[in-house]
Amino acid sequence: MNVAPPSQEKFPSHAAFYNWLGSRSPFFRLMEPLRRETTGQAYGLVLEVGVGTGLNFPFYVPGQVERVEAVDPDSAMLVYAGRNQEKALVPITLTQASAEALPFADQTFDSAVVTLVFCSVTDPMRGLQEIQRVLKPGGTLLLFEHVRAHGAMAARLQDALVPLTTRLCGNCHWNRDTLQTVKAAGFHITRLRELAGVMHPIIVVQATRVYFQSG
Numbered sequence: 001m002n003v004a005p006p007s008q009e010k011f012p013s014h015a016a017f018y019n020w021l022g023s024r025s026p027f028f029r030l031m032e033p034l035r036r037e038t039t040g041q042a043y044g045l046v047l048e049v050g051v052g053t054g055l056n057f058p059f060y061v062p063g064q065v066e067r068v069e070a071v072d073p074d075s076a077m078l079v080y081a082g083r084n085q086e087k088a089l090v091p092i093t094l095t096q097a098s099a100e101a102l103p104f105a106d107q108t109f110d111s112a113v114v115t116l117v118f119c120s121v122t123d124p125m126r127g128l129q130e131i132q133r134v135l136k137p138g139g140t141l142l143l144f145e146h147v148r149a150h151g152a153m154a155a156r157l158q159d160a161l162v163p164l165t166t167r168l169c170g171n172c173h174w175n176r177d178t179l180q181t182v183k184a185a186g187f188h189i190t191r192l193r194e195l196a197g198v199m200h201p202i203i204v205v206q207a208t209r210v211y212f213q214s215g
């Protein structure tokens with residue numbers, strides 16, 4: 001694991017809470033089909049951005065996936081991910097890094113998996129451009145995210161609660177229009193599903209890296 005020395009005894013509370021939720025929350029169990037669907041499409045050399053505690057690990061398909069390079073800026077999350085590595089049927093390497101500065105060469109990966117991450121990335125556009133850079137031309141972005149509500153009232157309520165969600169839920173901006181950012185970053189959307197939810201809609205996206213984007 002390529003991780004700066006973490007405090008293994010006393011985890012920052014968000015990582016510990018997320019790990020606890022991952023094993024017990026019914027909401028997280030509801031996410032499992034989405035994890036299976038999204039992660040199950042990954043192929044070749046795979047990048048997972050914002051790996052968290054490694055909840056996607058069991059869903060990588062051996063034979064289809066050669067290896068996974070998984071990154072997260074939070075060393076405490078990576079300690080939990082390290083414990084969950086044994087649930088994977090494919091080789092996984094963990095590295096401490098953020099989406100905005102991926103420590104990989106241009107055009108390295110066949111596919112990239114991102115689940116529930118871009119709500120908390122500091123600079124989402126920069127992060128998506130970095131994913132473009134390290135994907136091979138024709139490479140696939142597989143993503144699901146909770147996004148900005150469609151209804152004006154619900155979106156305004158999301159906006160009002162962002163100061164709370166960023167503080168309590170690991171910098172979560174639950175009012176972000178991530179689909180727009182994926183498109184603006186230059187990805188070509190090849191499949192899109194929107195799951196209804198008044199305050200918590202979710203997008204499931206498959207997109208292709210169509211051209212080289214420098215810097």
Ligand SMILES: C[S@@+](CC[C@H](N)C(=O)[O-])C[C@H]1O[C@@H](n2cnc3c(N)ncnc32)[C@H](O)[C@@H]1O
Nearest residue numbers: 050051052055074077098099115116120121122
């Ligand atoms: C809600 S958790 C999701 C974790 C995992 N992807 C999942 O589906 O369970 C959000 C994750 O994004 C990570 N994250 C936050 N900022 C990031 C950034 N700039 N680049 C990459 N990951 C980031 C957090 O550390 C956290 O592990």
